[in-house]
Amino acid sequence: MAPPNIILYDVPSATPEAWAPNIWRIRFVLNYKRLPYRTVWIEYSDVERTLRSIGAPPASIGRDDRPVYALPAILIPQRPPESPIVLTTASVIVEYLEMAFPARPVFPEGSTALQVVFVHYLNDVVVKPLLSIMVPLSHIRLPEHVQAHIRGPAMAGPQRERAWLAVKEKFDFLAALLDKNNGVDGDGLVVMGRELSYADFVICSVLLWVERVSPHDGWTRMRQWSNGRWVRLWDRCKDYMDVL
Template identity: 55%
Template sequence: MSRHSSRASYSSTTPSIILYDTPGHSPQPWAPNIWRIRFILNYKRLRYRTNWVEFQDIEATLRNIGAPPSSVRSDGRPVYTLPVIVDPTRNPSRPEILSNPNTIAEYLESYYPARPVFPEGSRAVQSLFVYYVVEIFAKPLLPIMVPLSAKGLPERSQPSFSHSHAALNPLPPGPHREKAWQIIHDSFDHLASILDKNSFDGDGVCAMGHYVSYADFAICSVLLWIENMAPHDGWARIREWNGGRWVRLREKCREYMDVY
């Protein structure tokens, strides 16, 4: 993976999709929701480039480009988060500007149907699976990963990120942290038991049996988050779980991890 990769087969004047991402402490992207979209862009072999926006500048940047809010708070205030894409390739005079990873995924699949990430007849099931990964499977990770992610951001971004996740205090080393990791382990075990059902007619690694799809990208996005922000305390544990299944899934997705 490299932030400096380029697709030489395209002219430099060819319009490209712009993916808005926020940098971490390393050259590699880290945010799981944004990785889900990057995986799709790479898998579909779409021309794109990344616009890096530090965390505290996200709302102002998105308002400036006219991006829709990703959600609305209960008090009616809009929430601006990444990923966001700007797509001028279909209509350069009126580019599409989209937020919310689910909305973006649906758009890319609908308007760029080659190399589908939702194999025929699987869109509803995969959407439900991704909801499970985001809202249930990954939730036990938050008390550990969110504070670690704050530390992994550029120094200027850390206060803003920590303030937006103030309810999640760091877990110091000790029994409470180990209990949190046991809950995470249980969550991984449960997902592994579901995916193992594909061993009867697939490789037991991919959600669809043999080939990667949007569901696998959702899982791998979480793995890359852990690998980049908690390589020693997190990824070193998880890579050993469930017979190395998560390393095998990461390797299945490796060719779609370029950063442009």
């Protein structure tokens, strides 16, 4: 039986390019697994209304116990009379896709727990200093009528340089960790040693974010780090960057 045509919800920017890193994680997995899907674009101001209308679970609970609706989200049609499966948050979506569509796994056998911990490390340590740079830049790239939904003060020159130095330090350390895969364990480029996995797509989602939002500053810098490691990883993931 052919897999269903999945709907992936995404937010548009002022340019036609997909940029949101958490949504790119899902798109990478869908492309890698060769699952049929289509992107439905929704404005930030319409995210909660749209997700409520399809019965999506909230991504979290906010102040005053109010549910918070956020992307990524996917809808997987089912045969009537069954209701569609609607999922939110990247980790829940990816783990479901891996279970429901096990061909071309992004969690090689026995690696799920290790990759989950690695992704937490990426989010909490490696990517954290990048947020102060990228969130304001992402805000600028949004259409004017939705910019109020993401706020962030732009950095002054010296402050931005210090922030980029902090980001480089984290990515250099990550590169040193991955270099331990050189030799009999792998080529030192990808997290699991030889084959692409979910952890690589998480890293590449961040690279795409920088390339799409800060192509002439941020991406120019990162291309030169660690002897071009991040460009090589980009090239390794390039076949799975289609936006359908």
